[in-house]
Amino acid sequence: MAITRQLARVSAEFLASCRQSAGASPDGDPRWDPPSADVLDLDWAPFPLQRVCELGGLDDIHRKAVQQALDGDTVIDLAFLDTHPHAISPFGPDPTALSAARVARVAELLGQIDFPALLAALPTDEAEAASLIGNGADKIVGGPKKYLLGHFNAMREFYRGASRRRLLVVLWWD
Template sequence: MAVTQQLARIPAGYLAACRQSADASPDGDPRWDPPAYDVLDLDWAPALLNRVGEVGGLGEVHLDALRRATDGDAALDLGFLDTPPHAIAPFGGAPTGLDAAQVSSVSTLLGQIDMPVLLAALPADERAAASLIGQVGGITGGLRPYLLEHFDALRDFYVDAAERHLLVVLWWD
């Protein structure tokens, strides 16, 4: 099984309930199980998307928003989600997250990024483009469609989270 980045959009109350469950459980079980429609699997796209932003000349404010959208922040106390045997990120670093205000800011800035323009800044040759952004091996369906699909999914995920005033939790699984 490949390790991929996961994101979940959740209400603050759900996070509080998970923290309370972890505190009350003898083995620290937070009962973490966000609904499938509120979880996004970004596959291996985060580093590639960030690299496309760098190579394409994305401004620092927007590049930082893209990084926060895929890296999260340490502002939320998520240590209880990283406690064995119920750790949600057994194969990656500790889970990170963004609060509702951060989600709203990131959503706005992601909406201002023109990913097709950034992708057009890559070399026309697919292998050269992949090499420039650090992609090893081919991607079924092509590099540009893969990146555009994952960026669009990320942007739409954050737009919905912002509209619903939700937090976003990120982890690698």
């Protein structure tokens, strides 16, 4: 079974409703079911994305934004989403989230990153680039550059949409 990074953009009200459902349900079911249009599967891209940022020489402020976009933080209590048998993150660490204010800042910083320029800093040979990236990048069908560019762009758009709508982002491994 593949374990991939999942993101969902949700309102604070939706999260409160899930928390209330988990508390009221005899088996702790939070009724977690965000709309599919508000869920993003980043597959196995998080670690290689961070590695490209490092290899490409991205500055610390923008690298931290990428890290937060991929890891969230622990300011929001999400323990109710990690309760058996309804845990949304049964195969990885506890779910995390970013507040709407943090999402707005991360979205702004992601929008400033020239990811194609970071990829251009890698060797032109895909096998050589994959070797530098590591984390299984050599197994990516079609090469890591196209794969990572697509996932970075999807993540940036996802955060941009969450920021426009003033939503939180919940992250988990599934």
